[in-house]
Amino acid sequence: MHHPYQGGRHELGQNFLVDRSVIAAIEELVALTTGPIVEIGPGDGALTLPLSRSGRPMTAVEVDPLRASRLVRRTPENVTIVNADILRYRFPRHPHVIVGNIPFHLTTAILRRILPAGHWRTAVLLVQWEVARRRAGVGGASMLTAAWWPWYEFGPRRRVPARSFRPMPSVDGGLLTMTRRAVPLIEERGRYQDFVRQVFTGRGRGLGEILGGVACDDHAAVRDWLRRERVSPHLLPKDLTAEQWATLWNTAGGGGPHDR
Structure with a gap:
């Protein structure tokens, strides 16, 4: 057979x-x-x-x-x-x-x-x-x-x-x-991964527009983050590094009172 x-x-x-x-x-x-x-x-x-x-x-x-x-x-x-x-x-x-x-x-x-x-x-x-x-x-x-x-x-x-x-x-x-990683760049996983999904599927022609439409605690802080990290508002989510995702999450409301 x-x-x-x-x-x-x-x-x-x-x-x-x-x-x-x-x-x-x-x-x-x-x-x-x-x-x-x-x-x-x-x-x-x-x-x-x-x-x-x-x-x-x-x-x-x-x-x-x-x-x-x-x-x-x-x-x-x-x-x-x-x-x-x-x-x-x-x-x-x-x-x-x-x-x-x-x-x-x-x-x-x-x-x-x-x-x-x-x-x-x-x-x-x-x-x-x-x-x-x-x-x-x-x-x-x-x-x-x-x-x-x-x-x-x-x-x-x-x-x-x-x-x-x-x-x-x-x-x-x-x-x-x-x-x-011996030490994770951030602690809380579920809400961070939801945030990544929102950013990747968000509408806009670059991170400047996309982040403006994503639910976060402090949009002014996110604009400051773009300047501080020297991230062009025209870059796409795929262009960020691991460290930039971590600092963006901390800026956009992670590490705050919502953490489980």
Whole structure:
């Protein structure tokens, strides 16, 4: 019987990593971390087997039951293979590191699952190159990045050519690291993230107009903030840095009596 996953899981968005230099780069980034490892989508073990040689406890979460059962037979005792969908998987409640070659079409869904999880310290992810750049704010940050920047630093590490994968995708990949900040830039999350959404979806041709229409406690203070931070009123929300989002939030009513 022809198995639907044979030769690559296109319906699951999987492009297998075959470039040894990229695997080595991921090993080096993971080696800078400590503690247990959770791998997303191990596939045939291209990352699982090299990473397992560190001897660190490792959990590899694989959605394909056939590949999961194959991996069980090929991995050492420090590796646990879990046959589960990562979007439903409960991440450990102790410090750990996340690593994975992420199915490109599930990148945003997986990031939305990872970012609120409270116990991991570093994530080393292979995603689309453009996603890696946007997450890190290169050429403009996305709303998702701005919403989580006070808690995480995002870094694009290197471009990974499409030929590094089988089957070959239509776009290049990129290595992205996400590191939890030791001290968050702000404390309160829910209201800040609502504020980011308001600013990104607000009407206007630049921050000067957009911020004028956003609910905040002190519009004069926001105008002063634009001058003090030397932010042109014509800039867009995507152009702000992590630190500017934090000071804007504090100016626009964050850190005040509304905080829970």
